[in-house]
Amino acid sequence: EAGVAQSPRYKIIEKRQSVAFWCNPISGHATLYWYQQILGQGPKLLIQFQNNGVVDDSQLPKDRFSAERLKGVDSTLKIQPAKLEDSAVYLCASSSLSGRAREQFFGPGTRLTVL
């Protein structure tokens, strides 16, 4: 079974520029999560989707961050405009609604550097 795919793996931009990250979850997983992991810290949930609906976006900085999951499969996370403090690894995870429903499978992440 293929794991969670993310691209790009690395991105370097200047502040005030925009950037987008892409995630393809494990096939059949209804729930998709985006986390922000700042160096030396644990992942922090930004947004959670179930199918193509938002379940929790309480910690998403909505003035600059946006995310969508069209057709309930792939998802994109966008930052516009980026700030220096957005430098982090952005992790995508997915989980199934059945079986071990609460086990989250993580992708390799996208490392963002904002200069």
Place this chain on the structure above:
Amino acid sequence: GENVEQHPSTLSVQEGDSAVIKCTYSDSASNYFPWYKQELGKGPQLIIDIRSNVGEKKDQRIAVTLNKTAKHFSLHITETQPEDSAVYFCAASRRDTDKLIFGTGTRLQVFP
């Protein structure tokens, strides 16, 4: 708000020794406690989890214990090997949500 504290932040052990990482959670409604291992350049990988209806769970060299009264849970790794070297994260979530609250991580180094 919800918070998970994790100690120690770094841990160095000799190969073959045991390692223990401890976490404390604040939300008494938490009922699911996974542990993740994160190697350099990779995403976190689930290694073991425990639910609030059990006090201990083992999987080969790894065990997790849960004390609901004290809101503590711990990861125990026995007979450590160099390949156990990584950053380990504990996390907690409530029954009514899948939202994981992560600890700050423990960097484990196992020396041959």
